[in-house]
Amino acid sequence: MSNIIVQKYGGSSVADPKRISRVARRIVKYRQKGCDIVVVVSALGDTTDDLLKLAHKVNRSPSEREMDMLISTGEQISTALLAMAIHKLGYEAISFTGAQVGIITDSRHTRARIIKINTGRIRKELAKKKIVIVAGFQGVDLSREITTLGRGGSDLTAVALARALRAKHCEIYTDVEGIYTADPRIVRRARKLERISYDEMLEMASLGAQVVQVRCVQVAKRFNIRVIVRSSFSDEGGTMISPALKAMEKVVVSAVTLNRNETKVTIRDVPDKPGVAAKVFKRIAEQEINVDMIVQNISRTGYTDLSFTVVKENLAKTLRTVRKASEQVGGGAVAVDKDIVRVSILGVGMKSHSGIAAGMFEALAENKINIEMISTSEISISCVIRKRLAKKAVRAIHRKFKLDKK
Amino acid sequence: MSNIIVQKYGGSSVADPKRISRVARRIVKYRQKGCDIVVVVSALGDTTDDLLKLAHKVNRSPSEREMDMLISTGEQISTALLAMAIHKLGYEAISFTGAQVGIITDSRHTRARIIKINTGRIRKELAKKKIVIVAGFQGVDLSREITTLGRGGSDLTAVALARALRAKHCEIYTDVEGIYTADPRIVRRARKLERISYDEMLEMASLGAQVVQVRCVQVAKRFNIRVIVRSSFSDEGGTMISPALKAMEKVVVSAVTLNRNETKVTIRDVPDKPGVAAKVFKRIAEQEINVDMIVQNISRTGYTDLSFTVVKENLAKTLRTVRKASEQVGGGAVAVDKDIVRVSILGVGMKSHSGIAAGMFEALAENKINIEMISTSEISISCVIRKRLAKKAVRAIHRKFKLDKK
Numbered sequence: 001m002s003n004i005i006v007q008k009y010g011g012s013s014v015a016d017p018k019r020i021s022r023v024a025r026r027i028v029k030y031r032q033k034g035c036d037i038v039v040v041v042s043a044l045g046d047t048t049d050d051l052l053k054l055a056h057k058v059n060r061s062p063s064e065r066e067m068d069m070l071i072s073t074g075e076q077i078s079t080a081l082l083a084m085a086i087h088k089l090g091y092e093a094i095s096f097t098g099a100q101v102g103i104i105t106d107s108r109h110t111r112a113r114i115i116k117i118n119t120g121r122i123r124k125e126l127a128k129k130k131i132v133i134v135a136g137f138q139g140v141d142l143s144r145e146i147t148t149l150g151r152g153g154s155d156l157t158a159v160a161l162a163r164a165l166r167a168k169h170c171e172i173y174t175d176v177e178g179i180y181t182a183d184p185r186i187v188r189r190a191r192k193l194e195r196i197s198y199d200e201m202l203e204m205a206s207l208g209a210q211v212v213q214v215r216c217v218q219v220a221k222r223f224n225i226r227v228i229v230r231s232s233f234s235d236e237g238g239t240m241i242s243p244a245l246k247a248m249e250k251v252v253v254s255a256v257t258l259n260r261n262e263t264k265v266t267i268r269d270v271p272d273k274p275g276v277a278a279k280v281f282k283r284i285a286e287q288e289i290n291v292d293m294i295v296q297n298i299s300r301t302g303y304t305d306l307s308f309t310v311v312k313e314n315l316a317k318t319l320r321t322v323r324k325a326s327e328q329v330g331g332g333a334v335a336v337d338k339d340i341v342r343v344s345i346l347g348v349g350m351k352s353h354s355g356i357a358a359g360m361f362e363a364l365a366e367n368k369i370n371i372e373m374i375s376t377s378e379i380s381i382s383c384v385i386r387k388r389l390a391k392k393a394v395r396a397i398h399r400k401f402k403l404d405k406k
Numbered sequence: 407m408s409n410i411i412v413q414k415y416g417g418s419s420v421a422d423p424k425r426i427s428r429v430a431r432r433i434v435k436y437r438q439k440g441c442d443i444v445v446v447v448s449a450l451g452d453t454t455d456d457l458l459k460l461a462h463k464v465n466r467s468p469s470e471r472e473m474d475m476l477i478s479t480g481e482q483i484s485t486a487l488l489a490m491a492i493h494k495l496g497y498e499a500i501s502f503t504g505a506q507v508g509i510i511t512d513s514r515h516t517r518a519r520i521i522k523i524n525t526g527r528i529r530k531e532l533a534k535k536k537i538v539i540v541a542g543f544q545g546v547d548l549s550r551e552i553t554t555l556g557r558g559g560s561d562l563t564a565v566a567l568a569r570a571l572r573a574k575h576c577e578i579y580t581d582v583e584g585i586y587t588a589d590p591r592i593v594r595r596a597r598k599l600e601r602i603s604y605d606e607m608l609e610m611a612s613l614g615a616q617v618v619q620v621r622c623v624q625v626a627k628r629f630n631i632r633v634i635v636r637s638s639f640s641d642e643g644g645t646m647i648s649p650a651l652k653a654m655e656k657v658v659v660s661a662v663t664l665n666r667n668e669t670k671v672t673i674r675d676v677p678d679k680p681g682v683a684a685k686v687f688k689r690i691a692e693q694e695i696n697v698d699m700i701v702q703n704i705s706r707t708g709y710t711d712l713s714f715t716v717v718k719e720n721l722a723k724t725l726r727t728v729r730k731a732s733e734q735v736g737g738g739a740v741a742v743d744k745d746i747v748r749v750s751i752l753g754v755g756m757k758s759h760s761g762i763a764a765g766m767f768e769a770l771a772e773n774k775i776n777i778e779m780i781s782t783s784e785i786s787i788s789c790v791i792r793k794r795l796a797k798k799a800v801r802a803i804h805r806k807f808k809l810d811k812k
Contacts, residue, residue, distance in 0.1 A: 017463035051483070057423035059490040066493070069501050070486035073479035077457070080476035084465040087472070095475050099505070100550055144506055 004126065004167040005030065008040040008136065008158035012175045013232035014078050015045030017085075023173075023232060024085035027131060031091055036126045038165060040136040040158040041082055043074025064109035068138075068148045072098070075135035075154070082133050093131040096121070098138035098146075103157065105139035105147045112139055112147035114156065117164040134161065152213025159216050163223045170225055172212055173232035178239030179204070179211060181403035182256045186391050189404035193254065194237070197244035197348050200254050203380050207344045208259030217241065244348050252356060253401040254347040256394050262292065262309040264340045264373070264384060267322060269303040269332030276329045277306060283325040289314045293342070293375040293384060306331075307373060309342065309384065340372065341390040345397060346380040357381050363400035369393050410532065410573040411436065414446040414542065414564035418581045419638035420484050421451030423491075429579075429638060430491035433537060437497055442532045444571060446542040446564040447488055449480025470515035474544075474554045478504070481541035481560070488539050499537040502527070504544035504552075509563065511545035511553045518545055518553035520562065523570040540567065558619025565622050569629045576631055578618055579638035584645030585610070585617060587809035588662045592797050595810040599660065600643070603650035606660050609752045609786050614665030623647060650754045658762060659807040660753040662800050668698065668715040670746045670779070670790060673728060675709040675738030682735045683712060689731040695720045699748070699781040699790060712737075713779060715748065715790065746778065747796040751803060752786040763787050769806035775799050 007027065014020050030037055051071050055062045062070075079095035086093035102118030125132050136154025139147050149156050155172055162170035179201070182190040196204075198221035205214045212229055220227045220241060230238025270276055277296065284291055294308040310318045315336070322334050350356050360381055364371055369392065373384035385393055398404070413433065420426050436443055457477050461468045468476075485501035492499035508524030531538050542560025545553050555562050561578055568576035585607070588596040602610075604627035611620040618635055626633045626647060636644025676682055683702065690697055700714040716724045721742070728740050756762050766787055770777055775798065779790035791799055804810070 017460065020464055054423065054483075054487060055490055058426055058487050059494040062490040063493055066486045066489045066501060069489075069503075070483060073482050076479050076482075077460075077476060080472045081460060081464050083472045083475075084461055084468040087469055088465040095472060097475075097552075100552075146503075146506075 002036070002166050002168065003034070004036040004038060004165050006038045006040065006158050006162040006165070006167045006170045007173060008154055008171065009042065009173045009232055010154065010175070011042040011045050011048070013173050014041055014082065017081070020078070020081050020085045021088075024082060024089055026232065027086060028089050028091050031131060037131045038122060038126070038161055038167070039082065039131065039133045040154055040161060041075060041078045041133060042136050042154040043071075044078050044081075047074040047077065065145065068109045068146050072135070072138040072146050072148055075137050079133045079135045086131055086133075091131060092129060093133055094125050095133040095135070097135050098157070099140035099144065101134055103134075103139035103160070105141055105149070107141040107143075107145065107147065109145075109147055111150035112141070114139060114149070114160050117160060119164050122161075122165065152216060155213045155216035156219065159219045159223075159225055159227060162225050163219065167225075169228060170220070171228045171230060171238075172216075173230060174211060175231065175233065176211060176229075177231045177234060177236045178229050179209075179241075180255065182394055182398045183258060186258065186394050187256075187398045190398065191404050191406070192236075193239050195240045195242055196254060198241060199244065199379055200346055200348055201241045203346045203377065204255065204257055207257045207342070207346065207380065207382070208261055209257055212241070252347050252349040252353045253345045253403065255345070256397045256401075256403065257344045257346065258390055258394050259342040259344070260387070260390070261311050262340065262342055263312055263315050264307055264309050264337040265315075265318060265322060266305055266307040266335040266337070267326045267331050268305050268335060270306045270326070271330050272302055272304045276331075279329050280306065280322065280325045280331075283321050284318065287317055287321050289318050289321070291318075293373050293382065295373045303332075309340075309373070312338075339387045340384050341387050342382050342384050343390065343393045343397065344380050344382040345401065348379055350380070351378050359400055360397060363396040364393055367392055367396045369396070408442070408572050408574060409440070410442040410444060410571050412444045412446065412564050412568040412571065412573045412576045413579060414560055414577065415448065415579045415638055416560065416581070417448040417451050417454070419579050420447055420488065423487070426484070426487050426491045427494070430488060430495055432638065433492060434495050434497050437537060443537050444528060444532070444567055444573070445488065445537065445539045446560055446567060447481060447484045447539060448542050448560040449477075450484050450487075453480040453483065471551065474515045474552050478541070478544040478552050478554055481543050485539045485541045492537055492539075497537060498535060499539055500531050501539040501541070503541050504563070505546035505550065507540055509540075509545035509566070511547055511555070513547040513549075513551065513553065515551075515553055517556035518547070520545060520555070520566050523566060525570050528567075528571065558622060561619045561622035562625065565625045565629075565631055565633060568631050569625065573631075575634060576626070577634045577636060577644075578622075579636060580617060581637065581639065582617060583637045583640060583642045584635050585615075585647075586661065588800055588804045589664060592664065592800050593662075593804045596804065597810050597812070598642075599645050601646045601648055602660060603754050604647060605650065605785055606752055606754055607647045609783065610661065610663055613663045613748070613750045613752065613786065613788070614667055615663055618647070658753050658755040658759045659751050659809065661751070662803045662807075662809065663750045663752065664796055664800050665748040665750070666793070666796070667717050668746065668748055668790075669718055669721050670713055670715050670743040671721075671724060671728060672711055672713040672741040672743070673732045673737050674711050674741060676712045676732070677736050678708055678710045682737075685735055686712065686728065686731045686737075689727050690724065693723055693727050695724050695727070697724075699779050699788065701779045715746075715779070718744075745793045746790050747793050748788050748790050749796065749799045749803065750786050750788040751807065754785055756786070757784050765806055766803055769802040770799055773798055773802045775802070
């Protein structure tokens with residue numbers, strides 16, 4: 001195995017000159033241990049948002065190709081500043097854009113996918129004992145057009161580089177200490193996990209945890225890359241994302257998550273006939289909207305209510321589509337309920353243990369919390385409940401499964 | 407001749423979204439006339455200064471290679487925004503970095519020189535009837551390192567592109583209407599020149615006029631490219647910089663300039679022996695400081711005073727050097743006089759007309775303005791006078807040579 005480690009620092013870790021200098025000191029500390037270091041940086045603090053605002057002042061629907069030209073500058077700025085900060089500490093460092101180090105992507109601007117990475121230039125600089133700093137979130141297509149990778153793109157750059165360079169591991173620095181059994185702002189006794197499996201992390205990300213992006217974990221899983229999530233503000237150990245270990249299988253429930261970003265949509269009085277639901281959801285799918293937690297009530301009158309959840313960003317688009325679809329299938333009015341949240345438990349061991357779902361429902365019942373919708377996956381169970389009961393529910397479940405204890 | 411025109415817009419012309427949209431409208435107007443348009447843009451307003459400040463907070467002496475990575479983002483931002491603004495008007499446009507359009511430079515970071523421009527990509531986009539927008543001030547060396555061209559680099563990009571594309575002409579848009587017979591803020595009746603020769607413009611730039619940069623005019627002269635200087639805030643015709651025409655030779659004095667950026671340095675009691683001055687100025691030259699207007703008083707006692715001017719930025723460095731040099735040659739104290747300015751007249755016809763210098767001296771004498779130093783070139787005469795008399799001197803000379811009349 002190589003001696004290379006990839007470190008990725010998010011926007012909040014490099015928000016101002018002071019923080020940039022702190023990150024530089026951290027990097028140098030690793031360098032002193034003899035590691036070859038490749039650093040991936042995001043844009044400084046709010047730079048990307050500022051650029052987006054500027055663009056929208058000039059043109060409300062800017063071309064995606066020009067958006068990529070514009071926002072890719074954010075990461076270029078932070079790489080150069082970080083290199084300067086490392087130079088000041090007396091160490092050699094060199095910054096690169098995605099184009100310069102050959103991060104080749106397809107041509108889907110603002111949401112490009114990495115095709116391959118030419119590691120020649122990076123290896124050459126590492127051989128000269130330089131710390132290599134690469135702009136995250138960006139690449140270049142085969143006609144040398146600048147592309148960006150979409151949300152969480154810097155995480156993706158980091159694992160992709162870790163794979164291409166056969167790095168020992170990939171460290172994702174962020175503003176939290178790692179992955180917790182529950183949000184520490186809600187559950188005081190939430191415990192930081194030392195390890196979490198790829199699948200649990202993927203489920204967690206899809207359930208609304210923002211710490212590491214789904215695409216990053218998918219790549220890590222596919223190529224078996226160990227990813228460590230840790231804070232750039234402390235020296236705590238963080239959480240390692242890795243394959244599920246035998247020892248881990250003993251743990252049944254790993255964490256409770258809370259997703260406040262979904263809205264419940266109900267189509268009333270839908271004819272209870274074969275093919276009706278299919279028609280409705282086909283329409284929604286055509287609009288590239290992901291729906292979740294679909295529930296159909298038991299029909300008594302030949303008509304039924306059809307409910308599902310969507311993320312808030314897609315609500316307006318969903319309603320337009322669903323209203324038309326309901327009309328077509330002879331359904332009734334469309335109701336929206338924004339006052340809901342989804343609480344979930346997840347854990348790799350869950351599927352082979354009975355009584356887990358029952359435990360969750362009990363915890364909620366004991367606290368007089370009504371369950372409005374339920375859905376399950378291989379490694380998670382989710383319940384939709386009233387928004388005002390969200391914290392109470394998370395705490396009750398955390399207690400029920402004794403997640404504060406290892 | 408091609409149908410291509412190159413337009414360059416400076417930072418103040420694209421300082422905010424409103425101005426960017428105005429520039430977009432101007433470009434589209436030319437497009438509607440059927441021209442193929444290549445636009446060169448500088449960074450938005452103070453972007454470059456803001457980036458420099460950020461860099462200096464991280465490292466007081468940042469590496470030049472990283473400086474280029476950093477500040478080249480400024481122009482990339484403005485090109486993307488301008489493309490978006492043109493799209494909004496319903497016209498096709500595409501932005502490029504210096505690297506993308508193949509502006510190849512040497513590797514002297516922060517002051518690179520253009521070696522060649524590969525026009526293939528630009529021509530391809532022009533053929534598709536797109537407006538091509540190129541980031542000014544930047545290029546890329548043969549190892550794909552980002553370089554910048556130094557002060558006034560965007561003007562240089564514009565003329566170099568005009569040359570490479572065999573453009574009809576090159577328009578430099580700025581915040582003034584063109585080149586004047588004197589600074590209109592000083593001389594109310596100053597007249598805008600319709601034409602000025604390359605040589606006059608070069609002399610003017612070296613005498614402190616900031617409108618067009620010296621390197622841009624040098625390239626324009628070398629390749630005989632017509633450059634039009636005009637305002638992006640009005641539809642006035644501007645000033646054309648072109649070869650000297652026969653008709654122009656009748657004009658003797660074209661303009662009066664005022665340079666407030668010089669300081670007079672005097673070394674007292676220098677031994678009046680051969681080789682002494684040479685020794686002093688060799689020392690100064692070794693520090694890469696340009697001195698100007700050297701004057702040596704007539705010696706009466708075997709000792710003489712040696713005076714010269716330097717630009718203010720170089721004063722501290724000059725004094726350190728000159729004090730040492732004076733000691734070595736057995737000279738006396740070094741005096742600094744910051745309260746001086748240089749007024750100059752310039753004109754291609756000047757060298758073949760007698761009485762021009764006399765006219766200038768008369769104008770000053772009539773206004774009781776003492777001349778402290780004099781220097782002459784092929785096409786200019788300069789006098790150093792007291793700073794408080796600067797405006798009076800400029801007005802007197804402007805009147806004397808009737809510069810308000812064509």
